[in-house]
Amino acid sequence: MLRINVNGRWHETDADPATPLLYLLRGELGLNGAKYGCGLGQCGSCAVLYENKRAFSCLLPIAAIEGREIVTLEGLGTVDAPGRVQAAFLNEQAAQCGYCIPGMIVAVEGLLRADPDPDEAAIRRALEPHLCRCGTHERILRAARRAAGRPEQTLAQQDTP
Template sequence: MIELTINDTRHRLDIDPQTPLLYALRNSLGLKGPKFGCGLAECGACAVLVEGRPLRSCVLPVSSVIDRPVTTLEGLGSAERPHALQQAFIEEQAVQCGYCIPGMIIGAQALLLRNPDPGDEEIKQALSAHLCGCGTHLRIVRAVQRAAQNLRKERSA
């Protein structure tokens, strides 16, 4: 048995310790935010936060996250109470096919945890390893900027 903390909830899974975290999240826990893209940690569709750092769950064995909190897209917010990033992506219409967006939002959250006021170039750099073929890159940058601004307003209120 493996015990994992996913989105602030403790889970016990009867799973091989070398199973990629992505499979545990999707198949065992029913979390559909992280996506299988390339399976090689190159596209970013499977990104999750582990202790605030964006990591690729498709190549990360579950044994490596024992006693380390993992956050998926579902752990940031919900349809009823979206996280500022999720809301900003909606408002900026930054989603087209949507396949890369969970990883993009996770990457953006990791950036905002490090720097609550990133510039355009820093946003582009932080998300450069997340592949998107739909061409909404400018909208994605605007969404991250909007979320950063909204989070700053929340903190100062």
Template sequence: MVSFTVNGRRVETQADPAMPLLYLLRDDLALNGAKYGCGVGQCGSCAVLVDGRSTFSCLLPVAALEGREVVTLEGLGAGDKPGAVQAAFIAEQAAQCGYCIPGMIIAVEGLLRQTPSPGEPEIRAALEPHLCRCGTHARILRAALRVTTPPAGAAEPGR
């Protein structure tokens, strides 16, 4: 039995300890924000936060989750009340097909949890392992900058 928290809710599972977290989230917990892209940690569409850090869920076995905190895209906000990063992506119309966007949002959220006021180089580094096949990189970067850059005259980012 492995016990951990997902989006603030305690989860106990007897799933195969070698099963990737991605499958547990999608198949057993009906949390479909994280997407199956490549299955080998090279695209980022499966990213979730684990203890506040962006992590590729296709590579993380259930056995490694004991006592940890997992936050998925669903845990950041909802359609009628998106989180700050989600709202920035909506405002910048960052999605085309949208398949990579959950992982991109998680990457920016994880960066903000580790570095409250990152600059463009840190944002680019956080997004670097994430692939977007549609080519909306400029919009994605603008969305990340929107949420991480303080408005003129403000002291803190717009979180």
């Protein structure tokens, strides 16, 4: 029996310790924010926070997280009270199909927990491994800037003396 902490609540599971966290989240815990994309950690749609750092849950065996803290999209806010990053994505209408957005929100949240005042380059690095096929990249960047308190800053503005 493994014990894991997801969104501040402890859960016990008798799943195979090699089971990817993504399957446990979606199948056993009913947390569907993290999406199955590529299964290879190359698209970012399954991102969660693992001890406040972004991790790809499709690659993370549940044995590796026993006794540790995991935060999913659902742990960042609710429909009625979205977290600051979720609110920024809503305000910027950053989703089109929305499949990639949970992972991107988690990535920005992880960035802001590590660096409350990231510059444009840090925001872009945090989002780099995340794929969006709908082409909402500019809205996603605006949402990340808004969440970081830099809604108007761009890379070009940063280079200007």
